Amino acid sequence: MKRLKCLLSALLLASSMTTVAGEAAADKEMTVYRSPTCGCCGKWIAHVKHNHFAIKDIVSDDMQAVKQKFGVPSELSSCHTAIVDGYVIEGHVPAADIEKLLKTKPNVVGISAPGMPMGSPGMEMGGRQDDYTVVSFDKDGKAQVFSEHKAGQ
Numbered sequence: 172m173k174r175l176k177c178l179l180s181a182l183l184l185a186s187s188m189t190t191v192a193g194e195a196a197a198d199k200e201m202t203v204y205r206s207p208t209c210g211c212c213g214k215w216i217a218h219v220k221h222n223h224f225a226i227k228d229i230v231s232d233d234m235q236a237v238k239q240k241f242g243v244p245s246e247l248s249s250c251h252t253a254i255v256d257g258y259v260i261e262g263h264v265p266a267a268d269i270e271k272l273l274k275t276k277p278n279v280v281g282i283s284a285p286g287m288p289m290g291s292p293g294m295e296m297g298g299r300q301d302d303y304t305v306v307s308f309d310k311d312g313k314a315q316v317f318s319e320h321k322a323g324q
């Protein structure tokens with residue numbers, strides 16, 4: 172009898188765990204690679220989490236290698252590199268642009284906010300803002316404007 176009770180509680184536990192996993196599946200899974208010392212990367216991760224992405228946070232001491240592996244052109248590189256649905260997200264790309272990418276599914280490797288644009292998500296510097304452009308890039312490293320972000324908007 173004791174054993175049966177034990178089994179029952181195990182089953183109950185398993186079913187409640189399934190529910191939790193089911194709820195988490197509503198958030199899109201994203202893997203983020205960042206260096207251990209990157210503060211703005213953590214802030215960007217908070218931004219995408221807030222916008223319903225479930226983050227797998229991978230700390231790497233060799234971000235150069237990560238970017239090479241995923242085909243990020245060096246002139247478009249930034250701090251962190253993320254992967255979602257097979258697309259590469261480089262740097263401080265706003266979550267809205269990621270949503271647009273996943274909805275429109277263009278034939279590109281990924282999108283990037285090159286450098287560290289001031290005022291982009293995770294790069295809030297008081298009121299200071301830059302205009303910045305999010306670009307897409309293909310497997311040949313060819314870049315195209317994906318979306319423009321004007322300071323103050």
Ligand SMILES: [Cu+2]
Nearest residue numbers: 211212250287
């Ligand atoms: Cu950064």
